[in-house]
Amino acid sequence: MDTMRDRFAPVVSRLLEEDPRVAVVLAEIGKDGFREAMARHPDRVVNVGIREQLLVGTAAGLALTGLRPVVHTFASFLVERPFEQVKLDLGHQDTGAVLVSAAASFDWPAGGYTHMAPGDVALLDTLDGWTVHVPGHPDEAETLLRHAVAAGDDKVYVRLSVQANRQGQLIDGKHLVTVREGRRGVVLAVGPMLDSVLAATEGLDVTVLYATTVRPFDAAGLRRATEAAGTDVVLVEPYLAGTSTTVVSEALADVPHRVLGLGVGRRELRRYGTVEEHVAAHGLDPVALRERIGRFTAPTHRAG
């Protein structure tokens, strides 16, 4: 199967043809995919070199002149390194852009901690007005990239990863998708976590919701699910554990509820290796997930 990132340059290259507002800003990373687009649109595909503050500042300037910048590099260099540019040049300047990241939480474990960004979505949560898409399949990535570019002058983050589900779901860029229905809790799987969550909850009497757009959060969709499944909610996110605990609590603020936030741990592992090894180390493989979800949703604990 191809990766989400394999879709990125072809999709955005097509959008460059279709929409004269679209521009692409790169900082070396990902430039090979845009070689042809750069030749065709040298003024709308810009590689600023290894300069991430300039990467985001340039996007803001393009937006101020009316263009729709699509900005791409690894998540750590797109959100974390130039965070003040994201906060000010886009947020405070009231401009829009589509930030498309690669490498996610640990797509390249052998590259080590410098290339891991489990905190990207949590960081964006400190800012106002961001839409955050977390596709779980290359087809979904394509759909969400198109949504993101078409979203006027909105600030949109699209988080691409090599972690993916076997099959894409039908998504609309806004709402939660109900994948399985049960009566003893809701498990909300975000993006690439769906396959593991489905395997982990096999035979459990829980509702499984699937989210590819986590901000704004579909609070109404979650509330509807809790009507039949109750208000024990387990979040399984491919980034920092507990990132969405707050939005879930806000959605259920007026009813008694319990929330378990599963995801990538904060502790730096100082390990290389493979994606699978890191998934397991963070307790996100199906066996570990089943144990943690099962314990949380077990009837004995519900009474307590």
Next chain:
Amino acid sequence: MNMTITADENRTYGYEDLPGLMSLMTGDEKHGPAATSTLDVLWVLYDRVLRVTPERLEDPLRDRFLLSKGHGPMAYYAVLAAKGFVPVDWLPGFGSYDSPLGHHPDRVLVPGAEIGSGSLGHGLPIAVGSALGLRAQGLHDPAVWVLIGDAELDEGSNHEAIAFAGPAGLERLHTVVVDNSSASHALPGGIAARFEAAGWSAVTVDGRDHEALYAAFTAPHPGRPHVVVARVEPKNL
């Protein structure tokens, strides 16, 4: 402060009115070199160089002026008021809760402010993007100007922009560095040399001399971005 501001919108203001306009914000009759370091540069730009008026704020063909050094914006607001972008009666509220005029400008609140600033080192990268964006849309006429301070050049983000803009040949990009010797560690080799090394056209002038500023601002610089280093009195004498 004994100056009376009339509500007459047709009144025109000149350079000699700027200290009075600044007094409406500061309450001081006189202003030291730090408060006025940008005053002459701003006046010459808005009076003689920039092709922008209050009626053209949405005009894609207007020149863009980006104040990157947002600290101490009284001179900027005074010039914007003198040129009719900002009502003069906004000035006395400077910095208050209900005023659009803060101690750092906010583009969403201030008519004519192309960017908000305050945190140093943001304007030049945004100006690079603006110049690229205009070029990409075939708008080759509008000029993009950004004003930064000499100490602001400490911020590495400027050097990302300087090093990119020269080789990219951003001819419509212009930077004014107001040099009041406020950097603790002055750029080795001097400010103009830093830009020249990156392929910029560079001129250093007396930042109080209006004719010299005008000549520097309008000097041809085909194929290259242009920097004017405007030297004024040192901040800490």
